[in-house]
Amino acid sequence: MWWKEAVVYQVYPRSFQDSNGDGIGDLNGITEHLDYLKKLGVNVIWLSPHYDSPNADNGYDIRDYRKVMKEFGTMADFDRMLAAIKARHMRLIIDLVVNHTSDEHAWFVQSRSSRDNPYRDYYFWRDGKPNPADPAHLLPPNNYPSYFSGSAWKLDEPTKQYYLHLFAVKQPDLNWDNPKVREDVFSLMKFWLDKGVDGFRMDVIPLISKQPGLPDLTPEQLKDPSRIWANGPHRDEYLLQMNREVLSKYDVMTVGEAIGITLEEEPKLIDSSRHELNLVFNFDAVRINRGDFYSEKPWTLPDLKAIYDHHAEVLGKTSWDTVFLSNHDNPRLVSNFGDTSTPELRVRSAKLLETMLMTLRGTPFVYQGDELGMTNFPFKQLDQFDDIEVKNAYKEKVLGSKMTEAEFIAESQRFGRDNSRTPMQWTDAPNAGFTTATARPWLAVNPNYPEINAAKEQADPASVLRYTEDLIALHHAHLAFVYGDYKDLDPDNPQVFAFTRTLAVPGRSDQRFMVVLNFGEKPVDYALPKGIVAGKLVLANVLGTPQTGGTTLKLAAWDARIYTF
Numbered sequence: 001m002w003w004k005e006a007v008v009y010q011v012y013p014r015s016f017q018d019s020n021g022d023g024i025g026d027l028n029g030i031t032e033h034l035d036y037l038k039k040l041g042v043n044v045i046w047l048s049p050h051y052d053s054p055n056a057d058n059g060y061d062i063r064d065y066r067k068v069m070k071e072f073g074t075m076a077d078f079d080r081m082l083a084a085i086k087a088r089h090m091r092l093i094i095d096l097v098v099n100h101t102s103d104e105h106a107w108f109v110q111s112r113s114s115r116d117n118p119y120r121d122y123y124f125w126r127d128g129k130p131n132p133a134d135p136a137h138l139l140p141p142n143n144y145p146s147y148f149s150g151s152a153w154k155l156d157e158p159t160k161q162y163y164l165h166l167f168a169v170k171q172p173d174l175n176w177d178n179p180k181v182r183e184d185v186f187s188l189m190k191f192w193l194d195k196g197v198d199g200f201r202m203d204v205i206p207l208i209s210k211q212p213g214l215p216d217l218t219p220e221q222l223k224d225p226s227r228i229w230a231n232g233p234h235r236d237e238y239l240l241q242m243n244r245e246v247l248s249k250y251d252v253m254t255v256g257e258a259i260g261i262t263l264e265e266e267p268k269l270i271d272s273s274r275h276e277l278n279l280v281f282n283f284d285a286v287r288i289n290r291g292d293f294y295s296e297k298p299w300t301l302p303d304l305k306a307i308y309d310h311h312a313e314v315l316g317k318t319s320w321d322t323v324f325l326s327n328h329d330n331p332r333l334v335s336n337f338g339d340t341s342t343p344e345l346r347v348r349s350a351k352l353l354e355t356m357l358m359t360l361r362g363t364p365f366v367y368q369g370d371e372l373g374m375t376n377f378p379f380k381q382l383d384q385f386d387d388i389e390v391k392n393a394y395k396e397k398v399l400g401s402k403m404t405e406a407e408f409i410a411e412s413q414r415f416g417r418d419n420s421r422t423p424m425q426w427t428d429a430p431n432a433g434f435t436t437a438t439a440r441p442w443l444a445v446n447p448n449y450p451e452i453n454a455a456k457e458q459a460d461p462a463s464v465l466r467y468t469e470d471l472i473a474l475h476h477a478h479l480a481f482v483y484g485d486y487k488d489l490d491p492d493n494p495q496v497f498a499f500t501r502t503l504a505v506p507g508r509s510d511q512r513f514m515v516v517l518n519f520g521e522k523p524v525d526y527a528l529p530k531g532i533v534a535g536k537l538v539l540a541n542v543l544g545t546p547q548t549g550g551t552t553l554k555l556a557a558w559d560a561r562i563y564t565f
């Protein structure tokens with residue numbers, strides 16, 4: 001199962017590389033950088049949506065599943081990119097966004113045209129509820145909120161009914177209870193698999209089975225609607241059907257975005273005996289510091305360790321895990337969990353985080369730019385943001401007087417999705433080499449690009465990039481990092497994360513690795529738990545770290561080490 005041994009790299013095409021000077025990344029731009037990815041050592045690319053889209057949500061609103069977004073290029077460009085990926089012995093998985101379509105998709109255009117159109121039942125249409133307070137204006141059919149603020153229902157004038165959109169108004173939800181919808185989705189999946197793509201990352205896939213009758217959420221349920229939306233009665237039945245009719249016929253990797261699913265529920269989707277999906281993304285770790293919306297929640301290192309320990313326990317031997325702490329919906333890795341207060345600490349902490357991701361249990365995912373230690377953007381005002389999530393929330397929270405503009409900008413600067421969507425920083429040329437010097441990139445380049453960019457880091461043996469290359473090579477070289485047992489040596493330690501990965505290899509001596517991470521600025525003389533002795537140093541993020549360990553380790557700020565033991 002190649003996807004267990006893979007290291008995946010997520011490309012957000014809009015921001016990766018612009019090849020034709022229009023300020024928007026494109027497929028030819030990706031093809032240009034495949035040697036960079038090969039050298040980095042990743043062997044699977046996850047491409048965020050590349051389909052024809054009006055971009056209400058940057059491609060997560062698909063107008064035509066069988067076409068390439070024109071800003072990104074043509075189908076010939078896609079085919080060339082795919083062939084070039086395969087020629088380098090890498091694989092490609094694409095984003096499958098089928099909980100909803102764009103409102104400009106032909107199915108929805110038909111569906112909204114009349115109540116008796118054959119496509120009417122491809123989506124959820126309902127009458128409004130009587131409004132005793134104002135009989136002339138009906139209320140939405142139920143109290144579902146949208147992820148992007150406001151009600152999840154929109155009144156559509158032509159037929160005077162409401163349609164359901166859990167995300168943006170321009171992202172109507174597909175009705176998977178209609179067998180024709182499932183057939184059409186399966187057919188478009190085959191279209192891409194027959195071209196040779198190696199699988200899918202499935203956008204908000206647990207939401208495909210809606211609750212029968214769409215009853216109101218109770219006040220308790222309204223605190224976390226995803227829990228109800230993700231656990232509809234037919235979710236597993238539809239995924240099993242998808243597996244039977246499509247996935248099982250190809251050698252593919254599938255990773256579902258497990259929105260609304262608890263760790264304990266995950267085996268329902270990914271237990272290897274079930275034949276639904278291979279992997280899911282669980283958000284417990286990446287959202288450990290997140291309160292309501294973009295607010296910050298305090299967390300401790302033992303909390304984080306408990307999450308990984310719990311994963312090992314629950315997923316055990318029958319389900320496979322994913323490891324990630326960033327993507328296009330979350331802040332930059334090092335800004336979120338590391339330390340950007342000085343250039344030195346940024347580099348150190350970025351390396352520490354990569355060390356953790358590459359040695360924990362599960363298939364690791366690297367988000368573009370994190371291998372450079374790219375940071376959040378210094379957003380100062382609303383018009384610097386592009387994201388619909390921010391724009392809609394601004395209306396609700398600031399114009400709705402729930403918080404001040406300054407508070408809102410501060411929270412969005414900390415957690416907003418545009419932080420990770422700024423263009424890749426390739427060089428110190430104007431626009432960071434992402435696009436031509438005179439073009440206007442679709443989203444501003446982070447002003448720190450002269451300092452943080454791939455060219456500079458490639459030339460610097462002490463860079464985050466060069467370290468990440470070594471780390472990925474190490475991950476590939478030792479199956480202990482893939483199949484090895486995981487043990488947290490010191491779960492309660494508030495500052496040091498120390499764990500082992502061990503694997504018995506028949507006919508050879510066992511692979512035994514110990515990872516020691518000092519989470520923070522404070523140096524510490526760390527005494528290893530009784531009976532544990534650090535052996536030979538395999539990799540370290542601090543120059544001059546002694547080549548052998550012992551029982552007490554003198555750890556510097558954000559020190560990360562991998563030993564044999």
Ligand code: NOJ
Pocket residue numbers: 057060061097167203204257328329
């Ligand atoms: C999850 C995607 O990752 C996010 O970017 C998108 O806005 C929503 N799903 C809706 O498709």
Ligand code: CA
Pocket residue numbers: 017018019020021022023024025026071
């Ligand atoms: Ca372009």
